[in-house]
Amino acid sequence: MKSKAEILKEFCLFSMPTGGIGSWLTDQTHSDVFERLGRIDEEPLSAVQLNQLLVMGHEAPVGDGFYRYYWLQAPSDHPYNVRDIPGFSEAWLQSTEMIASLGQLKWGMYRLYVDALLYFGNVRTAFRRLRDLSIAEITGLLSSERFDTEAIKRRGPPLPLRTIAKDSRYLISEMACKSYGDLGETGDLRAVLIEGYKAHAAAGNPSPTIRELLENRIPTGLQARQPEFIFSADEVLDERISSESDLSTKYGAIASKFAEARKAALDNTRYYLSMLSDLDVYVATSMRSRKDFRSMAETCERIFSDARLKEMNLRYFDPTLSAAGGHEDKGLIECLMVKCAKVLVYSAGEKESYGKDAEAAMALSLGKPVIFYCDQEQRGRFYRDVHPLSRLIEFETGIAVGAMVTDKLEDVSDLIHRLFENRMVYYLEQPKPGFLRLKEKLTDSVVRLQTNDQLLNETFWNHYHKDRDARRKGVGSI
Numbered sequence: 436m437k438s439k440a441e442i443l444k445e446f447c448l449f450s451m452p453t454g455g456i457g458s459w460l461t462d463q464t465h466s467d468v469f470e471r472l473g474r475i476d477e478e479p480l481s482a483v484q485l486n487q488l489l490v491m492g493h494e495a496p497v498g499d500g501f502y503r504y505y506w507l508q509a510p511s512d513h514p515y516n517v518r519d520i521p522g523f524s525e526a527w528l529q530s531t532e533m534i535a536s537l538g539q540l541k542w543g544m545y546r547l548y549v550d551a552l553l554y555f556g557n558v559r560t561a562f563r564r565l566r567d568l569s570i571a572e573i574t575g576l577l578s579s580e581r582f583d584t585e586a587i588k589r590r591g592p593p594l595p596l597r598t599i600a601k602d603s604r605y606l607i608s609e610m611a612c613k614s615y616g617d618l619g620e621t622g623d624l625r626a627v628l629i630e631g632y633k634a635h636a637a638a639g640n641p642s643p644t645i646r647e648l649l650e651n652r653i654p655t656g657l658q659a660r661q662p663e664f665i666f667s668a669d670e671v672l673d674e675r676i677s678s679e680s681d682l683s684t685k686y687g688a689i690a691s692k693f694a695e696a697r698k699a700a701l702d703n704t705r706y707y708l709s710m711l712s713d714l715d716v717y718v719a720t721s722m723r724s725r726k727d728f729r730s731m732a733e734t735c736e737r738i739f740s741d742a743r744l745k746e747m748n749l750r751y752f753d754p755t756l757s758a759a760g761g762h763e764d765k766g767l768i769e770c771l772m773v774k775c776a777k778v779l780v781y782s783a784g785e786k787e788s789y790g791k792d793a794e795a796a797m798a799l800s801l802g803k804p805v806i807f808y809c810d811q812e813q814r815g816r817f818y819r820d821v822h823p824l825s826r827l828i829e830f831e832t833g834i835a836v837g838a839m840v841t842d843k844l845e846d847v848s849d850l851i852h853r854l855f856e857n858r859m860v861y862y863l864e865q866p867k868p869g870f871l872r873l874k875e876k877l878t879d880s881v882v883r884l885q886t887n888d889q890l891l892n893e894t895f896w897n898h899y900h901k902d903r904d905a906r907r908k909g910v911g912s913i
Contacts, residue, residue: 436477437537439469445537449544451869453889455559456547459492468492472537479533480540495562500569506534506543508570514553514580519860520545549861552873552883554580556834557892581857582777584747592748593710596756597699601732604755605669605725606693607700609762613660614667615693624664625686627657632682645685646672667693669725700758704768707752716751716851717776719795721788731755734782734808734844741848747855752776773797778854780847781838783809795838802829804854805838808847833895839880846877853877 443450443460451457460468468488471480480488482503486496504510509517509528517523520542527539534540551561554577565573605611616622628645631652635643645668653661665672671689676682707714718735722728732755738744739751752772759765769790773779779798781791798805829836839850853859860876869887874880886892 437473439466439473442469442472442537446541446544448863448865449541449548451558451865451871451887453559453869453887453892456494456562457558457869459489459494464492472540475534475540476536479531479535481533485534495566497566498568500571500573501566504570504573505546506539507532510574510578512574512578512581514577514857515549515859515861516857517546519858520549521862545863548863548871549873550577552834552863552871552885553861554834556832557885558871582855584856587715587749587855588747590713590748593713593750594706596703596706596753599696599699599703599756601729601755602670602725603692603696604732605666605722605728606696607755607758608666608722608728609765610663611667611693612697612758614664615690617697622690623657623660624667625690627653627664628668628682628686629679630654632676632679642675642677644673644675648676666724697758700756701760704757704759707757707772708768710750711771711775713750714752714772714776715747715749715855716778716780717772717794717798718752718754718780718782719773719791719798720754720782721784721791722754727784728755731782731784737844738780738847738851741852743852744848749851749855769794770797774801777803778851779803779805780851781805781807783807783813796827799827799836799838800830802832802834802836804850806847806850807838807840808844809840809842811842813842835884837881837883839875839878839882841878841880849877850875 437445443462446460449457449459450461452461468491471484471488482497482499485502489496507528509523518525522538522542522545524538524542527535527542534543547561547565548558550565551558555561555564565576568576599607606615614622614624628648631648632643634652635641635648640647646665649661649664649668649672653664657664668689670692671685674685676685716739718731720727720731722731732753735751735753735755739749757768759768773794774797776798779795781795784791795805795807827836828834841847841850861873861882862876864872864874866872867887869885869889871885872881873883875882
């Protein structure tokens with residue numbers, strides 16, 4: 436027979452000074468509760484007796500559906516595999532119609548807490564919402580959070596995108612478009628190069644490189660655009676110019692590549708818009724150099740060439756293959772894609788960017804899974820500085836959500852696969868009394884949390900939905 440101290444130690448993860456189900460098993464709980472639980476291995480616990488123990492611990496009883504769902508079943512249509520919850524034993528599903536051990540009781544509690552943080556925001560709210568529902572009602576509520584994996588696989592492949600060589604993808608950028616103009620013939624880059632060559636030739640240097648023209652001979656009114664011009668001419672920067680006609684020939688060759696790449700990228704954007712209802716993954720990043728575009732293209736290729744993902748025919752947005760008519764259109768398109776995508780992958784790159792940060796924040800606020808991919812140093816800094824994007828609120832529900840952060844590209848593929856196969860693995864921790872964190876196991880990232888600040892907790896949940904409802908009715912608030 437287990438003692439009170441042993442039971443409290445075994446269930447310490449679920450004991451919280453916050454009231455509700457979290458305060459069912461504490462030092463203050465009546466000794467009769469511990470005495471009965473201590474005999475559970477020899478005397479299985481029925482639903483009736485569990486309810487008596489709940490009431491004796493100042494908590495509400497549960498219905499038969501709740502009891503059976505959380506302690507006697509391992510539903511295959513749950514949003515994650517409940518068999519991956521720590522301590523699970525198949526024997527629990529094959530024996531008596533009662534809770535036959537403390538381990539089984541703990542497993543059901545663990546499941547409830549994970550579901551609570553994932554889909555309700557806090558444990559007390561989840562228990563109140565679920566405890567009187569039937570099995571069918573609980574199943575319907577939680578299974579709706581699943582991805583329909585088989586339907587995703589059945590779709591087959593989408594229309595193929597236009598091909599753009601990796602080394603030419605930098606030419607689809609907004610900076611290149613500004614430099615070359617829509618068709619590659621009317622942009623300011625050509626005029627700057629011709630004027631610069633004339634100045635070099637007049638100064639006694641008849642064969643400068645294009646780099647020298649752009650670094651030393653930018654007209655005063657266009658000097659602020661020097662980085663843009665250098666970026667756009669990256670492919671020919673070190674080529675020497677022997678005459679104006681030579682310059683026109685070399686410029687024409689790269690401008691032709693630009694026009695071809697841009698046309699393909701605009702076509703691809705139409706294709707992306709045509710598959711919005713089926714868009715699975717949006718990749719957010721920032722690219723400021725030709726190397727960035729090449730690296731991002733390779734990153735997308737490595738992530739989605741995973742055999743498990745290819746089998747699903749996933750639709751994903753590759754930012755190195757898409758362009759828009761202008762930066763305003765580009766912003767609208769990308770916001771729409773983030774809204775429609777099921778998952779967002781954030782590739783950190785070398786520099787911070789408002790654009791990709793805003794996209795990640797938008798996805799988190801919509802309650803979508805977000806995967807941050809960054810190098811080891813960035814990952815350490817991310818956690819050390821507690822990046823503001825790592826903890827946000829899903830606007831519709833008020834649930835605190837967090838991103839999964841990894842420095843391993845294979846983890847990104849694995850996480851995407853787990854998400855769409857409904858095979859995510861989570862674990863709980865309570866670093867201080869009443870403060871719960873739900874972590875994703877592969878990356879050890881906090882994806883949900885519940886604060887132990889009672890005033891904040893009560894104020895937040897008392898006002899979050901109230902203010903939202905008031906705004907919907909047009910009622911102002913101070």
